[in-house]
Amino acid sequence: DGGITQSPKYLFRKEGQNVTLSCEQNLNHDAMYWYRQDPGQGLRLIYYSQIVNDFQKGDIAEGYSVSREKKESFPLTVTSAQKNPTAFYLCAASVGGSNPLHFGNGTRLTVT
């Protein structure tokens, strides 16, 4: 059954710690994305990757980092430099271009 798996569903960290969110897809899609969702703010693009070993900053990349070593995986690291990291993070994939996105079920990160 093809899809996008985000783990864990809930994540708790202390302020000042880096944390990595996992995103794996078996859809064989070239493009992958990370979005951040805050109440009443819609979705904001953090990073995206069109092909392996290449990625671009989105609208709110500061305080985040990514890697794309494999087509199936696009992990997101929330660094201690991110001033307000508590949010719902969504990973997505698409065949590329302006085609629809397929979303994972999200990871809710709480930093205290």
Added chain:
Amino acid sequence: AQSVTQPDIHITVSEGASLELRCNYSYGATPYLFWYVQSPGQGLQLLLKYFSGDTLVQGIKGFEAEFKRSQSSFNLRKPSVHWSDAAEYFCAVAPYSGAGSYQLTFGKGTKLSVIP
């Protein structure tokens, strides 16, 4: 740069009533347009998309949307709402380019509540 406005933050309808969720976009050319639905704590699911052709598009779960170029709108409709339709709905726009930008711009969402 493109932008999307969903004027209604929260809408409440009775089960069985009709529904229209508004979406206005700003973009210099013909865009690709999408509607997604999100249940609480879940990811987004594509309801329907408009790329070109017939301006009335049919989607899943009995939803439809109409592209009106003159009004820069892409409103979502359903003739009879079911309690399971309670969720948050997002309109999104992407540039009309198969090989260009990969960035969708989302509206801030409309939360739909359904009264039994």
